Amino acid sequence: xxxxxxxxxxxxxxxxxxxxxxxxxxxxxxxxxxxxxxxxxxxxxxxxxxxxxxxxxxxxxxxxxxxxxxxxxxxxxxxxxxxxxxxxxxxxxxxxxxxxxxxxxxxxxxxx
Amino acid sequence: xxxxxxxxxxxxxxxxxxxxxxxxxxxxxxxxxxxxxxxxxxxxxxxxxxxxxxxxxxxxxxxxxxxxxxxxxxxxxxxxxxxxxxxxxxxxxxxxxxxxxxxxxxxxxxxx
Numbered sequence: 001x002x003x004x005x006x007x008x009x010x011x012x013x014x015x016x017x018x019x020x021x022x023x024x025x026x027x028x029x030x031x032x033x034x035x036x037x038x039x040x041x042x043x044x045x046x047x048x049x050x051x052x053x054x055x056x057x058x059x060x061x062x063x064x065x066x067x068x069x070x071x072x073x074x075x076x077x078x079x080x081x082x083x084x085x086x087x088x089x090x091x092x093x094x095x096x097x098x099x100x101x102x103x104x105x106x107x108x109x110x111x112x
Numbered sequence: 113x114x115x116x117x118x119x120x121x122x123x124x125x126x127x128x129x130x131x132x133x134x135x136x137x138x139x140x141x142x143x144x145x146x147x148x149x150x151x152x153x154x155x156x157x158x159x160x161x162x163x164x165x166x167x168x169x170x171x172x173x174x175x176x177x178x179x180x181x182x183x184x185x186x187x188x189x190x191x192x193x194x195x196x197x198x199x200x201x202x203x204x205x206x207x208x209x210x211x212x213x214x215x216x217x218x219x220x221x222x223x224x
Contacts, residue, residue, distance in 0.1 A: 041217070042215050042216050043156065056208065
């Protein structure tokens with residue numbers, strides 16, 4: 001399978017709930033990054049995982065956490081959801097040291 | 113002040129026009145400069161990347177980087193209606209690979 005796939009495509013959650021978003025990396029890619037894209041804005045870096053370890057983090061609180069699995073798939077977990085967490089969440093995979101970041105189509109999260 | 117500034121537009125041009133898209137930045141550590149295209153309801157797609165200063169051409173697209181002015185540009189020749197999308201500039205320092213810093217994105221509409 002080629003490309004980056006994300007699930008689900010859309011999600012509606014209530015403030016205070018927890019959510020898990022999933023990403024399947026492009027075949028052969030060992031690094032995964034997560035981004036948050038608010039409406040009308042560019043994506044903002046949340047964190048990056050390499051070999052199941054977080055190796056870079058943006059300006060996001062600890063309630064944003066992640067996992068990377070041995071098959072390089074990944075999860076983004078957000079606890080205690082706030083209204084401002086409503087956004088498109090993008091996963092991008094790459095080979096370490098490469099610039100060819102391949103993005104998925106994202107998960108649209110709405111917090112009500 | 114944002115690290116990367118990009119005029120959100122919208123920019124509307126007739127088919128066949130030359131389009132110029134621009135970004136300015138403040139962080140002199142940025143070494144890698146990229147342009148992504150994002151269609152509605154899709155993830156960003158890498159168009160071109162450039163290392164340090166200079167020009168790079170790929171078909172109808174030309175990317176320019178002027179590090180002395182902290183200014184990057186993307187030119188689209190013979191624009192087509194299929195070029196209608198949001199164009200995002202992104203930058204990265206060599207010490208922080210994986211963390212892309214995006215501009216806000218410019219929405220382009222090419223009218224037939």
